[in-house]
Amino acid sequence: MKVEGQVFVITGGARGLGLAIAQAITHKGGICALVDLDQAAVDLAAASCGTQSKGYVCNITQEPEVEMLFEQVLADFGRLDGLVNNAGLLRDGMLIKFKDGQVQGKMSLSQWQSVIDVNLTGTFLCGREGAIAMAKAGNGGVIVNISSIAKAGNIGQSNYAATKAGVAALVTTWAGELNRFGIRAVGIAPGVISTDMTDSMKPEALERIEKVIPVGRLGDRTELADAVMFIIENDYMNGRLIEFDGGLRF
Incomplete structure (x- = not known):
């Protein structure tokens, strides 16, 4: 897929990985609809992505808001060519905490549900409405789901790991279902x-993390954005998950 002149929705686009992805897209002439919860922050982010890009406020856990978002993007730009499901939430905690025969704590339902709502339900809702918008526009397209190395399971992340495994599974499912519309689905599992x-983070904490990563450092957000660009531009990439973790294994 060529990027120039194409329209992409980026969730969690106001900062961090989402903003880096949006800037990489607009650097090649693409147009971004950046989605987040804070209007001022997302407007500022959109301004850094060129005059054609625009910021939108949407709670991706709410079906009516997501439906309205994609309807508005089509109304504003007349087309949709890609979606990056990047928005995510962490609410880490052990399943149970047990000491001296007594339960000291447990992962609460609210901890579980809040992460499920954003990471999994939000990805589902945006993927569904994004697919509708792309099918309506009739130009094909691509959906990129941001999963995680935690998809294989990670201590203290029952909720997060479950959602990221689900997000990875959606890639394969959607690739099969949406092919007839010319829409690809690909995922990235960052470390x-x-x-x-x-x-x-404290320098000593970062040093401990870097020591267990075979490449000896953290990944850079621009490197992740480059991986997203590879997916977007390579029309033969479909139904697969790129493990982008520097060789790290939990």
Whole structure:
């Protein structure tokens, strides 16, 4: 797929990985509809992506809001060519905490459900409405789901790991279902990528993480954006998940 003149929706686009992906797309002449929860932040992000890009506020866990979002993107741009399901939430915790024969704590239902709602339900809703918009536009397209190395399971992340495994499974499912519309579905499972969260970590904590990554460092958000661009531009990439983790295994 050529990028120039094409329209892409990027969820979680106000900062971090989402913004890096949007900037990579617009650097090649694409147009981005950046989606997040804060209007001021997403407008600022969109301004950094050229005059044609635009920011939208949407709670991706709410079906009516997601439906309205994609209807508005079509109304504003007349087409949709790609979707990057990047928005995600962490609410880490152990399944149970047990000491001296007594339960000290457990993962709450709200911890579980909030992550399911954003990471899995939000991806489903945006994928569904994005597919509708692309099918209506009739130009084919691509959906990129951002999964995680945690899809294989990770201690303290029952909720997050479950959602990222689900997001990965949707890639294969959607690739088979949407092929007749010319829509591809591909995923990326990042390891530990440098973000605002890792930037705020103590140096000794970062050093411990880097030591267990075979390449010896965190991934850079621009490198992840490059991987997304490879997927977008390579029309033979479909139904597969790229493991983007520097060789790290939990």
